[in-house]
Amino acid sequence: MSSSWGTNIELSIFGESHGQAIGIVIGNLPAGIQLDMVDIRRQMKRRAPGLNIMSTPRKEKDEVQIMSGLMGDVTTGAPLCAMIYNSDQHSKDYSLLQECMRPGHSDYPAYIKYKGFNDVRGGGHFSGRITAPIVFAGSVAKQILKQKGIVIGAHIQSIKDVYDDSFGVDISSQDIENMLQQQYPTLNSHVFEKMQATIEEARINCDSVGGMIECAILNVPAGIGNPFFDSIESHLSPLLFSIPAVKSVSFGLGEKITELYGHEANDCYYYDDEKVKTKTNHNGGITGGISNGMPIIFRVGIKPTPSISQVQQTVNIKTKENTELEIIGRHDPCIVPRAVVVVESMAALGILDMMKDI
Ligand SMILES: Cc1cc2nc3c(=O)[nH]c(=O)nc-3n(C[C@H](O)[C@H](O)[C@H](O)COP(=O)(O)O)c2cc1C
Numbered sequence: 001m002s003s004s005w006g007t008n009i010e011l012s013i014f015g016e017s018h019g020q021a022i023g024i025v026i027g028n029l030p031a032g033i034q035l036d037m038v039d040i041r042r043q044m045k046r047r048a049p050g051l052n053i054m055s056t057p058r059k060e061k062d063e064v065q066i067m068s069g070l071m072g073d074v075t076t077g078a079p080l081c082a083m084i085y086n087s088d089q090h091s092k093d094y095s096l097l098q099e100c101m102r103p104g105h106s107d108y109p110a111y112i113k114y115k116g117f118n119d120v121r122g123g124g125h126f127s128g129r130i131t132a133p134i135v136f137a138g139s140v141a142k143q144i145l146k147q148k149g150i151v152i153g154a155h156i157q158s159i160k161d162v163y164d165d166s167f168g169v170d171i172s173s174q175d176i177e178n179m180l181q182q183q184y185p186t187l188n189s190h191v192f193e194k195m196q197a198t199i200e201e202a203r204i205n206c207d208s209v210g211g212m213i214e215c216a217i218l219n220v221p222a223g224i225g226n227p228f229f230d231s232i233e234s235h236l237s238p239l240l241f242s243i244p245a246v247k248s249v250s251f252g253l254g255e256k257i258t259e260l261y262g263h264e265a266n267d268c269y270y271y272d273d274e275k276v277k278t279k280t281n282h283n284g285g286i287t288g289g290i291s292n293g294m295p296i297i298f299r300v301g302i303k304p305t306p307s308i309s310q311v312q313q314t315v316n317i318k319t320k321e322n323t324e325l326e327i328i329g330r331h332d333p334c335i336v337p338r339a340v341v342v343v344e345s346m347a348a349l350g351i352l353d354m355m356k357d358i
């Protein structure tokens with residue numbers, strides 16, 4: 001398995017859900033960056049499991065231990081290595097899953113690829129748990145970007161068929177900061193109750209639900225990105241698709257833009273004092289693969305959590321028989337609320353990697 005990424009900064013993630021620890025090494029960070037560890041802890045808590053009934057009951061503190069790259073709270077320029085020890089593994093929940101393949105999870109393709117040696121416990125290296133170190137790295141990236149005025153924030157766009165509003169063309173940094181005061185950010189403050197009820201109904205029915213997350217990256221100057229293979233879309237998408245359970249990524253209006261005429265889809269320019277802006281932002285702040293100075297807006301679609309406790313049809317890979325599976329154990333009835341900060345983190349890492357002069 002290769003778990004490395006980056007052209008400017010270098011990321012290498014490691015660990016398994018039921019192993020001793022998970023973590024990340026971040027190479028090529030600038031030296032002399034003062035990190036706000038209180039903010040990092042707050043970001044880690046936005047993702048941490050076990051906080052309420054919308055989440056897996058697995059209890060992990062997700063406390064980050066820095067092994068290298070910091071003196072005091074200031075980066076030294078050496079690889080920044082962060083470890084998070086696992087403490088609440090219930091590995092016996094996975095005994096049957098060594099042979100009965102969970103529909104929708106990585107078990108079957110991973111069994112084939114790794115010849116049955118892969119660790120299925122808690123999802124092993126495929127686990128959503130591996131997004132904890134991503135949130136650490138993303139929080140560092142967000143802090144570096146913030147010093148350049150770049151602000152990133154995401155909200156729950158939908159849970160199943162319950163929808164929040166979408167970002168407006170004139171979304172400001174202050175709006176993002178206000179939105180992020182909520183543990184589970186939405187733009188319409190009334191909608192989360194309905195979302196929560198939808199998640200709870202699925203949970204009670206031994207089922208799960210998915211949804212969408214919308215993310216805004218503000219104040220990226222015009223001119224970042226490249227045509228073709230290293231467009232902003234091309235650079236961010238692999239990171240976003242790396243988040244377990246992500247099934248779609250779209251920028252601006254996404255697929256909806258295909259329903260419009262050209263005169264509706266085009267974002268017309270105007271001068272606001274000396275700054276060039278667009279009246280609409282259907283292209284999500286990117287044209288020709290390059291930032292145009294408007295907010296970069298994208299959406300990520302997350303599938304319903306695969307591990308559900310209803311009876312499902314599957315195969316036993318050892319006995320080579322069709323069988324039924326009732327999964328026991330601890331699982332998120334919906335991944336979306338905990339993944340909001342993961343999406344922001346991936347966005348921050350992708351943009352930081354593209355801004356080579358930072
Ligand atoms: C934050 C987070 C939490 C997750 N929690 C669970 C979970 O409790 N149970 C589960 O089966 N999958 C969970 N997943 C999703 C699986 O890890 C994912 O579906 C699986 O690795 C297969 O990958 P794929 O869905 O991208 O194909 C979670 C994902 C994330 C990002």
Ligand SMILES: C=C(O[C@@H]1CC(C(=O)O)=C[C@@H](OP(=O)(O)O)[C@H]1O)C(=O)O
Nearest residue numbers: 049056058122123127128129329330331
């Ligand atoms: C622990 C986390 O989520 C885990 C993600 C996960 C999966 O299959 O992705 C399966 C579950 O693991 P376990 O069976 O050990 O409880 C979740 O709890 C976390 O996100 O920190």
